Amino acid sequence: MLHCTIDPSQRRRVRGLIVAGLFSLSSPGIVGCATPSETVVAEPATPAAAAPTPPADPAPPAEPAKPAAEPAGVTAVAVGACNERQAEISKQADERSKSWTIAQHLAKNFPDMKVSWLMKETPYQNFVVKTNAEKFGRCDDTGCYLFAAPTAVIQQAVDKAVKGKTHDAAVLGAALGLPAKNFEGPLRMMTLDLRATNSCVRLPVDADPGVWKCQSEADKDCFKFGGYTSGNVPEVMVIDAPVAQAVVREIP
């Protein structure tokens, strides 16, 4: 792995380039030094450096810093096209979790970078279709916030639950560690390829819209910080997930 001595602001950019590899599939771990004068030294362990990414090729050529073509106000500090606000939230979340960063979380639990989530049919119609929503999730003036899980996990749970022309809500609930009543009636399963959308992704935090904080260990269907649902399903927060790029499956 290439190591560079860099100032804090450049460290953030380099870290962004590391996790950007998760999107681009281009040699994760290969990062460039910002200036030729920077010396190559052993870098102290950082959350990003500890990410379980494949080892880089030896002595990769230095790449230029992130191209100036990024939209104004957008930096790749976190994963995907996070603006400064989301990047800062992501940074704080990674620091809070200490031993578990969004980069590690994605590498372990979302290797194909595909996310899915479920929604009952009626709210899907009322809040997505009828409103002609352009983004999924709960939106305020800072963005649209959506919890999502690995597609493989949701898909497996759905496949297990679908029987003939309907599904067994109890089976789906058990598979996802959530109450069966959350899955009664027709559902929609949405899937998004984060590599295609380049959506901002980070660990969910307490302040995110939609968070229902667990009050006790026994609570289910509530939020616990750390990237896993109370049912132990991996989850991420996707910012501004585009409706137009989602694949939507009906689950009768």
Place this chain on the structure above:
Amino acid sequence: MSNEEVLYQSPLLYRVLRAAGGPLLIEVVVGGIAMYAVRVRLDAGEEQAFLREGAAFSDRLARQITAEPSFGGRAYDAPG
């Protein structure tokens, strides 16, 4: 066929409805990776607050409901 009138639809994934009988309801999408909707009938004080403050009040109420979907036992599953 619904006899409900949508008074306000929010991008925060909630809406305020007036039911056929007259009371105001708030319907809020709750949940994380599996989303569903619950409803709460506004009490007289909440109705007045909504009529007075509009979305500023209903935003606060919706956030309280998403943070505690049972809403102290007042919430019930939305139809459908």
